[in-house]
Amino acid sequence: MRIVYTIIVVFIMLFIITFSLQNTSVVPLKYYDIIDKEMPAYMLMFIAFLAGVIFTGLMGFMERLNMTRTIRQLNKTIRDLRRELRATEPFPVEDEKKDLPL
Numbered sequence: 001m002r003i004v005y006t007i008i009v010v011f012i013m014l015f016i017i018t019f020s021l022q023n024t025s026v027v028p029l030k031y032y033d034i035i036d037k038e039m040p041a042y043m044l045m046f047i048a049f050l051a052g053v054i055f056t057g058l059m060g061f062m063e064r065l066n067m068t069r070t071i072r073q074l075n076k077t078i079r080d081l082r083r084e085l086r087a088t089e090p091f092p093v094e095d096e097k098k099d100l101p102l
Contacts, residue, residue, distance in 0.1 A: 019042055019045075020040075020042040022042075023040065023041040023042040023045070024040050024041070024042065025040070025041055026038045026039065026040060026041075027039065027040070027041050027044060029044060
């Protein structure tokens with residue numbers, strides 16, 4: 001499994017290197033009068049990719065918080081139902097035949 005992981009990482013690194021070498025042309029980045037810069041095309045794409053990774057990570061974190069809260073509520077419900085079941089459970093009846101001599 002470690003070999004497969006290493007091969008995948010090497011291919012990703014080769015892709016990043018070749019992508020960067022092929023997209024070195026400078027592109028303008030403008031946003032009203034706030035941002036007015038020029039940067040290589042690969043850098044702009046990597047920034048957009050990184051922003052997507054960060055956004056997805058935050059969404060996953062929020063989902064995990066929501067699931068943790070739901071699990072906590074469900075565990076409390078299970079605990080309460082088990083407590084109620086123990087409270088309504090009938091007492092064990094002893095077998096009268098045990099006491100009789102053979």
